[in-house]
Amino acid sequence: MKIALLGYGKMGKTIEKLAVEKGHQIVAVITGKEQLSKLSNADVAIDFSVPEAAVVNIERCFEQQIPVVSGTTGWLKDFDKVLKSCQNRNGSFIYASNFSVGVNLFFELNQKLAQLMAKHNEYKVSLEEIHHTQKLDAPSGTAISLANDIIAQSNYTNWKLNGAAQGEIPINALRLEDVKGTHTITYQSSIDTISIKHEAHSREGFALGALLAAEWLQNKKGVFTMKDVLGIQS
Ligand SMILES: NC(=O)c1ccc[n+]([C@@H]2O[C@H](COP(=O)([O-])OP(=O)(O)OC[C@H]3O[C@@H](n4cnc5c(N)ncnc54)[C@H](O)[C@@H]3O)[C@@H](O)[C@H]2O)c1
Numbered sequence: 001m002k003i004a005l006l007g008y009g010k011m012g013k014t015i016e017k018l019a020v021e022k023g024h025q026i027v028a029v030i031t032g033k034e035q036l037s038k039l040s041n042a043d044v045a046i047d048f049s050v051p052e053a054a055v056v057n058i059e060r061c062f063e064q065q066i067p068v069v070s071g072t073t074g075w076l077k078d079f080d081k082v083l084k085s086c087q088n089r090n091g092s093f094i095y096a097s098n099f100s101v102g103v104n105l106f107f108e109l110n111q112k113l114a115q116l117m118a119k120h121n122e123y124k125v126s127l128e129e130i131h132h133t134q135k136l137d138a139p140s141g142t143a144i145s146l147a148n149d150i151i152a153q154s155n156y157t158n159w160k161l162n163g164a165a166q167g168e169i170p171i172n173a174l175r176l177e178d179v180k181g182t183h184t185i186t187y188q189s190s191i192d193t194i195s196i197k198h199e200a201h202s203r204e205g206f207a208l209g210a211l212l213a214a215e216w217l218q219n220k221k222g223v224f225t226m227k228d229v230l231g232i233q234s
């Protein structure tokens with residue numbers, strides 16, 4: 001596959017290394033919106049950039065008929081607009097707040113646990129995410145996905161970063177040197193505590209998942225998720 005990398009920071013560089021090891025070719029590396037005309041040669045674009053750049057990057061790919069995989073977080077207020085653009089341009093698109101296979105299995109566990117706990121109001125849920133100190137957004141995209149999945153199964157109506165009110169899921173975001181990504185969901189009652197946790201040891205899981213998504217997206221049209229890529233039915 002000929003790959004255009006949109007964003008060449010920690011993730012862009014990890015994807016480049018693993019893509020080359022898998023026999024793919026990097027045909028463009030984009031670090032600013034002025035250079036996006038260079039994409040024409042690519043079979044797929046992989047966007048791990050910054051929240052302010054993601055929407056323009058993705059829409060340029062639709063315009064140029066290049067399938068796009070986006071892992072950039074912090075731009076979801078524009079998600080519906082991007083979905084419409086994909087539809088209007090007959091594009092190919094996968095977004096995931098977290099491309100790691102382990103986290104996508106963890107998403108399923110979280111949904112199942114939330115479903116079980118929905119009948120047990122004696123347990124209060126909370127979420128903690130820990131990331132490196134350079135991370136621009138909080139809470140993490142993964143934490144937002146986890147919270148929204150709990151909301152879909154329960155009486156909680158919203159999530160809140162730092163200091164939730166009744167009916168809101170509290171999310172605590174910590175920033176510590178060099179942490180790749182740790183997410184913990186805790187249900188606490190006066191009797192006991194149940195926790196599930198995912199801890200990334202490196203960025204390779206995110207990068208391999210994004211490459212898997214890019215390979216899977218070849219010759220497909222529409223909007224897809226990692227559930228489609230991994231064949232998860234729930
Ligand atoms: N979905 C996932 O699995 C996953 C995993 C890790 C990180 N992320 C997200 O991916 C994004 C990037 O993470 P990172 O750790 O590589 O960040 P980073 O800060 O190391 O890299 C971001 C890069 O984007 C570049 N950039 C800035 N403006 C741009 C533009 N207009 N077009 C293209 N590139 C531009 C910057 O030069 C920088 O190199 C973040 O939003 C992060 O939350 C998602």
Ligand SMILES: O=C(O)C1=N[C@H](C(=O)O)CCC1
Pocket residue numbers: 073097098131132135136139140141142143180181
């Ligand atoms: O390093 C980051 O930044 C990460 N961002 C994603 C998120 O916001 O959930 C995935 C984990 C790593």
